[in-house]
Amino acid sequence: MAITIPPSAVKTFEKVMGALGGEDYSYYLFDVKNPNENPRAKKVLEMVVYVPQAKRVTAAANIQTSLDGDGVKVKILEKETELDVYLIGDVKKYIRILVKPNGSKGSGGGSAATAIQESAQCVYAAMRYYCGEKEIYTIEDLQCGMKYADVGGTKLEEIMGIPKEWKEGSVKGANEIFEKVGGSGYKFLRGDRDLDDGAIKKAFGRVKGQTNLSSEDKWNPADIWMVKESEIAEIKKHLDGENTIDCLNNALLQLFNEEKLIGISLKKIEGTPKMDPKNNQSVAVRKANEKAKYEKYDLTFTSSMDVYLYYGPGQFDKFQARNFGGSSKGDWKLELKGKSAAQGKVQGAVVVELLKNAGFTNINQFNIPTWAESDPNASKSKDITIEIYDLLKEYNAKGLDQTKKQEINMKVEIDTQDKSWRYSKLAGLRFLDWLNTSCKDKDMAMKELYLYASSQSDKSSVYYKLQ
Numbered sequence: 001m002a003i004t005i006p007p008s009a010v011k012t013f014e015k016v017m018g019a020l021g022g023e024d025y026s027y028y029l030f031d032v033k034n035p036n037e038n039p040r041a042k043k044v045l046e047m048v049v050y051v052p053q054a055k056r057v058t059a060a061a062n063i064q065t066s067l068d069g070d071g072v073k074v075k076i077l078e079k080e081t082e083l084d085v086y087l088i089g090d091v092k093k094y095i096r097i098l099v100k101p102n103g104s105k106g107s108g109g110g111s112a113a114t115a116i117q118e119s120a121q122c123v124y125a126a127m128r129y130y131c132g133e134k135e136i137y138t139i140e141d142l143q144c145g146m147k148y149a150d151v152g153g154t155k156l157e158e159i160m161g162i163p164k165e166w167k168e169g170s171v172k173g174a175n176e177i178f179e180k181v182g183g184s185g186y187k188f189l190r191g192d193r194d195l196d197d198g199a200i201k202k203a204f205g206r207v208k209g210q211t212n213l214s215s216e217d218k219w220n221p222a223d224i225w226m227v228k229e230s231e232i233a234e235i236k237k238h239l240d241g242e243n244t245i246d247c248l249n250n251a252l253l254q255l256f257n258e259e260k261l262i263g264i265s266l267k268k269i270e271g272t273p274k275m276d277p278k279n280n281q282s283v284a285v286r287k288a289n290e291k292a293k294y295e296k297y298d299l300t301f302t303s304s305m306d307v308y309l310y311y312g313p314g315q316f317d318k319f320q321a322r323n324f325g326g327s328s329k330g331d332w333k334l335e336l337k338g339k340s341a342a343q344g345k346v347q348g349a350v351v352v353e354l355l356k357n358a359g360f361t362n363i364n365q366f367n368i369p370t371w372a373e374s375d376p377n378a379s380k381s382k383d384i385t386i387e388i389y390d391l392l393k394e395y396n397a398k399g400l401d402q403t404k405k406q407e408i409n410m411k412v413e414i415d416t417q418d419k420s421w422r423y424s425k426l427a428g429l430r431f432l433d434w435l436n437t438s439c440k441d442k443d444m445a446m447k448e449l450y451l452y453a454s455s456q457s458d459k460s461s462v463y464y465k466l467q
Contacts, residue, residue: 019066054158119151152191222263267467301399307428323424330371374423
């Protein structure tokens with residue numbers, strides 16, 4: 001459907017279109033959204049301009065410079081990749097331009113953006129060690145930092161192009177790393193061939209079958225590594241000789257405490273940074289100190305497809321049980337929640353296998369519904385509706401009117417929910433019911449799930465968590 005540009009914005013919009021192309025750039029992949037012809041509206045139009053992740057800040061600056069040169073008033077916003085273009089003849093109104101990465105999927109722009117952000121943390125940490133503490137780093141500082149970082153194929157230009165909020169977070173992270181670890185002679189790695197994508201990845205590949213861990217990230221979620229550069233060859237040789245999970249973990253524990261090889265898991269830094277060691281103890285000490293247990297659950301009627309299971313007393317000490325497959329498929333998982341970001345997911349089949357390996361032999365009594373039977377038009381859809389209603393009633397779901405008079409209306413409402421909701425709700429309710437009626441030790445079950453999802457299980461390795 002074509003979008004009509006509000007008449008008051010036409011001249012300014014034409015100027016914006018001219019600013020999307022220059023002698024050495026062109027940004028003609030864009031969307032025009034949300035036109036508003038209300039005379040009182042300040043934002044009359046929104047444009048989303050798509051460019052490579054590394055070009056976002058540069059693109060916003062190029063657009064601003066071009067418009068400035070054309071006599072149009074522009075304001076770069078706090079994020080550096082958003083700008084307001086004020087209308088010619090009415091500077092109380094504006095066009096909002098959002099510069100987003102190609103293929104943006106939200107939350108940072110996907111795996112390519114994540115690689116750049118993690119690589120940036122390596123380079124900023126290297127600058128903190130080799131250039132001193134600064135709030136603003138020059139291009140010369142960045143070039144210096146690249147000498148002490150190996151970030152695979154990520155380019156300096158891409159690191160320079162990250163948004164302001166990530167630059168500020170990288171500075172904070174670098175200072176926290178320096179404060180917690182200190183020392184000297186380190187090289188910072190992300191996707192290098194010798195260790196990160198070399199000896200470490202290969203070592204876990206050799207021993208993965210000895211664990212119930214589904215991926216390397218569950219074993220050790222480090223996004224970047226810092227290593228004593230003079231020790232790289234010896235560390236590689238050491239790791240190449242490890243062939244059991246316990247010996248590999250012991251080697252990494254030893255190297256971690258000798259401050260020769262240190263893995264760091266990154267989360268977006270919001271506010272004051274904090275870096276804590278994880279799994280830096282023997283298995284016995286870790287298990288004794290671990291407090292996760294079954295605390296409570298949170299359940300609503302139709303406002304949400306989720307079931308929340310709490311492993312601790314805090315607001316964010318919980319798993320979110322839901323379908324992550326959207327409207328096209330069933331993909332039920334438990335996601336460990338955190339204050340500012342999710343901490344890890346456990347796929348439904350892995351939940352069953354994990355608890356079975358932990359001694360919960362009757363976990364097979366918990367059955368994740370099939371995607372087909374969850375369809376409201378399926379032949380046995382009424383059976384699914386009744387089961388959902390009975391479990392919602394059994395566990396006192398918020399918003400469920402349990403009076404006999406309203407039972408039919410409640411079931412009709414369940415009948416009309418979409419396939420994803422019915423699949424997600426029933427899977428979560430069945431698991432909640434298993435925990436409360438069939439599980440021999442629900443505290444231990446929740447602990448096993450927490451340790452696994454947070455990469456703190458018996459077979460998980462030592463690392464720092466920076467957030």
